[in-house]
């Protein structure tokens with residue numbers, strides 16, 4: 001209705017204008033060079049309107065032709081964007097469905113239509129990875145890493161590839177680059193932590209471990225890699241404070257203290273550790289600076305002062321008594337250890353050495369030694385380190401289980417005790 005009214009109003013205006021032009025009086029004359037032109041006013045006015053319309057139409061036409069290439073380009077861009085977005089969606093769907101061929105084709109189309117945008121490059125890389133074409137994925141990740149805003153995405157992909165092919169040097173270098181590109185990324189922290197554990201970079205491993213993670217084992221190992229005495233002492237003290245029952249922590253702290261000239265404190269640390277959880281390595285570290293038998297025996301007595309009846313104390317006292325030539329004491333402590341129910345190979349090896357020292361080259365001595373060695377052959381195995389996660393036994397302590405890669409899982413004990421505490425499934429698997 002409104003439109004009809006407007007049309008009616010327009011028609012009225014046109015009729016009024018036509019009538020107005022038609023009623024114009026007089027004529028219009030013009031002289032252009034040798035030509036002269038005379039027309040009535042209505043005709044001249046009509047010609048003027050027609051001329052104006054003609055100029056307007058020609059102007060529009062020229063403008064259209066002039067801007068035609070730009071218009072075409074814009075149209076092409078819009079079309080590429082539309083089909084490119086479609087290709088991105090299809091590539092995402094193909095990736096989600098695990099269809100590597102479709103994913104690569106659509107990702108390639110997206111790159112052709114949209115150019116090397118971060119989305120297109122990431123899709124191309126993921127599609128290449130899905131198809132097992134790691135070189136193709138790497139090229140796309142590298143192109144992505146060169147883009148300032150999306151560098152982290154590219155570096156993340158390159159890091160994942162380096163870890164997959166176990167190229168730890170490259171992985172560590174890429175992780176450092178990624179750290180500078182996106183310092184606060186939680187994922188990167190986890191990756192760097194895992195890398196540090198894999199490459200045995202214990203200093204980084206301690207620094208990157210979660211706040212609530214047990215750090216004693218890592219810090220003890222890290223102190224051995226410290227660049228200077230201050231750092232070594234700091235890490236060793238951290239390990240010791242974290243877990244005073246871990247022999248490696250006590251030994252690391254004692255070694256750092258000795259290097260710092262604080263031998264008395266080092267011995268106190270080892271004594272405290274022995275009192276809490278005696279281990280032969282602690283005794284070895286305690287006695288290590290001493291070389292004559294009498295001094296070593298005296299030191300062993302000081303070490304075991306608070307728990308002299310402990311089996312480990314008995315064994316250390318027996319061994320050092322033997323070294324000092326105190327054979328009666330050696331025999332006494334060895335028998336005391338056996339009376340606690342100990343029946344391990346190390347006890348019988350000790351018994352054989354005592355018998356050897358007691359009997360010398362005599363027949364009785366040889367028989368006593370042979371009997372002890374025979375008992376050693378059938379005795380229980382000696383305690384070992386074992387992983388509480390996978391159950392694998394290890395001859396020496398490690399901050400990370402060499403079998404399963406888990407940190408701080410090694411415990412020391414008799415193999416029979418280990419078998420009874422290892423989960424059935426993991427025990428079977430190993």
Ligand SMILES: [Zn+2]
Pocket residue numbers: 387388389390391392401402403404405406409
């Ligand atoms: Zn393990």
